[in-house]
Amino acid sequence: MPVDLGAVRAAAAASLAGARPVPYWLDSPDRPAARPALTGDERCDLLVVGGGYSGLWTALLAKERAPERDVVLIEGQEVGWAASGRNGGFCAASLTHGFGNGLTRWPDELRTLEELGERNLDAIEAAVARYGIDCAFERTGELDVATEPYQLDGLRDLYEERIRRGGEGGGEGLELLDRDAVRAEVDSPTFLGGLWDRRGVAMLDPARLAWGLKRACTELGVRIYENTRGLALARYGAGMAVRTPYGRIFARRVALGTNVFPSLVRRARPYTVPVYDYALMTEPLTTRQRGAIGWRNRQGLGDSANQFHYFRITADHRVLWGGYDAIYPYGGRLSAEMEQRPQTYLRLAAHFFRCFPQLEGVRFSHAWGGAIDTCSRFAAFFGTAYGGRVAYAAGYTGLGVGATRFGGDVMLDLLAGERTERTELAMVRDKPLPFPPEPVAWAGIGLTRWSLARADAHDGRRNVWLRTMDRLGLGFDS
Incomplete structure (x- = not known):
């Protein structure tokens, strides 16, 4: 039966009706008062x-x-x-x-970089405990999931390369999951397999x-x-x-x-250039809804597409769903108006219900966006x-x-x-390659985003533009 796109769009819009246009994490009565501004020298x-x-x-x-x-x-x-x-x-x-980006750019010192990163995360965990920072720190790891058959090979290659190079203690904490195993962790009909890094990522309240x-x-x-x-x-x-x-x-x-x-x-x-990223947060899930998706181990998740989604469950049983669109403003201009983008929220909501159809009817409580600094x-x-x-x-x-x-x-x-x-x-x-001036930056980033979307639609095959950008050490991460 063909999908009724109009009905999908209407359902996505309805789910956003009550969403507050502010970041969920900052929308808290516990937000501390600002300290006074500096006056004088x-x-x-x-x-x-x-x-x-x-x-x-x-x-x-x-x-x-x-x-x-x-x-x-x-x-x-x-x-x-x-x-x-x-x-x-x-x-x-x-x-x-990520390991793949590090392998491409610094293969000779990747072992050192991985070890320094592991020690850094351990130090963050220790600081959270030492200073009594109540930020819902949970070292549950991250699960990269394949939603297309070709992505399974990529996850397997990554798993084998990390073991070969001794990452995460020679593979300790890494687990390659087939379709049944990944759905036993988090149940989505779109998941075909996954790679679970049990120790390399923590979830927290930012x-x-x-x-x-x-x-x-x-x-x-x-x-x-x-x-x-x-x-x-x-x-x-x-x-x-x-x-x-x-x-x-x-x-x-x-x-x-x-x-x-x-x-x-x-x-x-x-x-650096600014790129705008967007996210949605659901209302708290009921016990029945949580049972429908599992997620008992509370990992962070990300899919394996170029235009990817990241998602996680919070301490109060909400689901954060973000990513996919990455919007570069012409000239790199920062603007508060860019922090709200209804067309992206609609797209994200539709993608959410495609991933979790068993959560039909769930509403989003917050929708927000903002700029991150991107380098090449x-x-x-x-x-x-x-x-x-x-x-x-x-x-x-x-x-x-x-x-x-x-x-x-x-x-x-x-x-x-x-x-x-x-x-x-x-x-x-070393420094990354700088971004070119306008309008070259705008055209190049736009072409790169189009090429990444095209690769996602064609089993990950990268076109001439992306292969050239790879050779030059330039890129654009969605």
Whole structure:
């Protein structure tokens, strides 16, 4: 029987009728009050610009390394309000945006990168416990699922390569699942198989992690000023000065964790572009609905298409469903209007019910979107400026919940002028290829998105454009 597309669209629209246009995680009565803005001048040893994960981890690690260090953090709005508070809550060990991306770009040091990533995730888990951060941290792992037959071969190849290279303790914690086994974990008629990484990913509440890190920083003596945007950066004696709307901050060293927002180091700007990502959150599922889909082990999930979905179940039994569309605004302009996109919400809702037809009638309580910083190699890059007085990290491409802690350590190493296991990495020493100016960037990204969708529709076969982009080290991750 042919599918009635009109009925599917009407059902998807009805499911969105009561959705609040705000990120679910930030829509909480427990959201802490903003700290006062900076008025006047301030002095410190280390200034951290940016109150997302990148800045928060950097400030916290700086105080853990040297409790006597005087640290100030400024945030242009409120701590965690942007990508750090509205993401899916997947905290991955991978520093390279997945094993496959790391294998392509840094094959000779991938074992080291995997080990550093595992240690980084362990350290995040320990910090959550040490500082009593109530962020629903659950080390349940992630399940990559195949929804098309050709994707099964890709998952099998990935599994075998990870075992061969010794990832995750020589394959410990990895499990390749057939159709029946994957549906016994999470039941969808679209699932044909899966690869379960039991230890390499944790699920958490992203906003509560940011708020918990903010509290931990202040308890260690970090002075935090919110609604305080860094406007300009300049040398000042042996240190640096940062101008803010109501004053200046004089610091010996500066760490920039501004990510998707324009860097105060202008030469770093061409390495990133903003891409808008969108997500839906359901109302809490009933006991019957939860029984219909299983999901007792509470893994995070992602499908294996180029235009993929990511989805997970929350502590209060809601399902977050995001991804697929990745929208680049012409010229890289950031706009609040881009954070709401009804056509994407309709598409996501229709895809949700195709994946879980047994949840027909479920409503979505929240629908939101926002920009993430994307670079051409998908994984973070690092650098210094002003003779080593300033360090920056950016380009996490949607996988920064865990990797930003590693990035904070890298920035502190660079500012200290230390040669460490981290700073010796090619991943840290090298930069991605910059994006070209407009209109070339717009045309190239548009062609790449079209080609990725075409590959999904043709058993994963990559056209000449994608193969050329692969050879050049450029790309676009949906």
